[in-house]
Amino acid sequence: MMSPEKLAWAVLLGVSRGLYVFAGSFVAAVVYRYVSEERIVTTTALFIGLLTAGFASGPQRLTELAFTQTNVEVLAWAIASLFAIPGRAYGDAVGRRLLEARLASVKPTTKTYRLPRDPDNIEDVPGEPPAPREVKERIAGREYEFPRGTSKRDVERVIRRDLEQEGGIGRAIVEVGEDEEVRVKVAGAKPPVSHTLPPDKVAVSVDPKGGATHVGEGDRVIVYADGRRICEAEVWKRSSDGVVLVVDADHADELMRLVTKGKEVSLVVKPTKADDVPRG
DSSP: OOOHHHHHHHHHHHHHHHHHHHHHHHHHHHHHHHHHSSOOOHHHHHHHHHHHHHHHHOHHHHHHHHHHOHHHHHHHHHHHHTTHHHHHHHHHHHHHHHHHHHHHHSOOSEEEEEOOSSGGGSEEOTTSOBOOHHHHHHHTTOEEEEETTOOHHHHHHHHHHHHHTSTTEEEEEEEEOTTOOEEEEEEEOOOOGGGTOOTTEEEEEEOOTTOSTTOOTTOEEEEEETTEEEEEEEEEEEOSSOEEEEEEHHHHHHHHHHHHTTOOEEEEEOOOHHHHSOOO
16 A cells, blocks of 8 residues: 555656646647647547656656656556646647638638629610519529639639529520629520410421521521422521421421431521612
8 A cells, every 4th residue: 555655746746747748738639630620539649748748757767766666656647647638628629729710811712703783783685585574683693603713714604504594584695804793694585485386387396407507586498308398487496506497287297207317408598578679
């Protein structure tokens, strides 16, 4: 059994060494949290704290005490080890605050683009049906986040694609200015073709020979296929390489049959009466 004098000496040694253990585990916890952004493991903090206390006490002195006062040393180091618990806790708290300050000062990796907040600043596309007021109010102030370094062309393309998927918008024009302000023009969506067709008309989608850049919506065209004239039609909708034609129901079956068989279709714009008037 340990005498009161040795017990008191063990407690004194334990507390004095515990201060070094606290300091070592505290510093380890701060550095670990700041560098790895995680909390240090208790055993790791304890090990570093004990190493700090051991070096502070002197290896030679510790060796002598270990052989001469073994019981005192065991108790003293047990007491000192307890100081690693608050050292780890307080060190982690300080490291977390330093980490938050570092992250707050880092330049953000994303950039936000915002559509005009005022619906009145969202313009209409000249010559096309205007978008409803409620649609402009719905998209006003909408934000888009992109990684820094994204080109303006890509920003415009993504925003335009998103807006054109919005109900009530048929086409959108998006421009990002030098001041990085987003300017938007939108046109109203065209109603589905089925809602506008007379009872005796049918819509047929074709990919004309040579593309569809020479025709526009509303043009009257003459349709040729397999070397012969098929019918007259109206261009209802045009894309980069195809068109939707509105034709008489009598000619729809034949046109669809030719399209299904892979026959090439040619469209010749039918001149209007105004085009027949001599100019000059």
